[in-house]
Amino acid sequence: TNPQKKSAPQPSDPCKGCREIIDNVIERYSQTWKKKEDNYQNFRSQLNSKCRGFNKAIITQANTPVGSKLVYDGEKRRSLQVTPAIFSTFVKEHPFSNKTWGTCAVVGNGGILTNSSCGQTIDSAQFVIRCNLPPLKNGYEKHVGIKTDLVTANPSILVEKYGALMGHRRPFVDSLYTYGNSLLLLPAFSFGHNTPVSLRAAYTIEDFGSPIKPVFFNPEYLQRLAVFWRSQGLRAVRLSTGIIMASLALELCADVHLYGFWPFSTHPHGFHPLTNHYYDDRKTKMKFHAMPAEFDLLLRLHSQGVLRLHLGDCR
Ligand code: CTP
Secondary structure, three states: OOOOOOOOOOOOOOOOOHHHHHHHHHHHOOOOOOOOHHHHHHHHHHHHHHHOHHHHOEOEOOOOOOOOEEEOOOOOOOEEEOOHHHHOOOEOOOOOOOOOEEEEEEEOOEHHHOOOOOHHHHHOOOEEEEOOOOOOOOOOHHHHOOOOOEEEOOHHHHHHHHHHHOOOOHHHHHHHHHHOOOEEEEOOOOOOOHHHHHHHHHHHHHHHOOOOEEEEEOHHHHHHHHHHHHHOOOOOOOOOHHHHHHHHHHHHEEEEEEEOOOOOOEOOOOOOEOOOEOOOOOOOOOOOOOHHHHHHHHHHHHHOOOOEEOOOOOO
């Protein structure tokens, strides 16, 4: 072996400049967090009036009748007219109308949750939101919990892991049992190619009598939310699922707690290397998302006492 030859960088090598970012975060991350009711109410009412997630986040038979035009939020020139067949896959009533939860936990998939022992704390929330059908069993429960009231599914997962639901569908249905009778939220009308696979997911769930309840993001809500965050200074091609769910939680819950949000490859306290997810080291698509910039905005809300970001272990 050539001693001069450097070993290839490991996927989870501590990032360059991470130390400065982390020092800055620690400075802004107050350990004695306190909710600031005025700031929370103010931010919440801005979201309520500009995005209307409480009754617009999800497509229903009430807010999207047959014949309405859905404009894809990821492909502005594409739209779809709602046919009776598509309409029949919509839930009747909005699951969040006239509802407020006390404590909500929004669980991102960051590697910061590895060995965090945050499972019990997360599960003690009244409403638990998870992103992208994450694994919860086989040792992860202790650190991420198991309770799920809402879980999102990016259709790319259905394509990669379940053959786009074109062949056998039981493996998909079996995998959903982990999430019990939660809501399964799909961005069916964000890009044209999302629609057929999302509809197949809904049909599969119905045909197999799975207890999970498929629902679709309203593209109009996603569009309004993108405009809202742009007005807060966020420049990203697409919002990440995590910031979308944190925004929705702020409309629906009195106390919003975020776990697993840390888009850096070094732990903020132990400074040890982290994988991107708590279950693998697959990287985020940086050309779509601006997760460090999103994190910065979430940290700002933490400092303002609007929501609480958890970066430490829960022991
Ligand atoms: N997340 C984070 N830090 C990480 C990994 C994820 O803050 N190291 C947050 C992001 O807000 C992300 C969410 O957790 O949206 C869910 O993670 P993941 O499943 O990795 O999302 P992506 O597949 O990267 O992207 P998308 O947001 O498009 O679903």
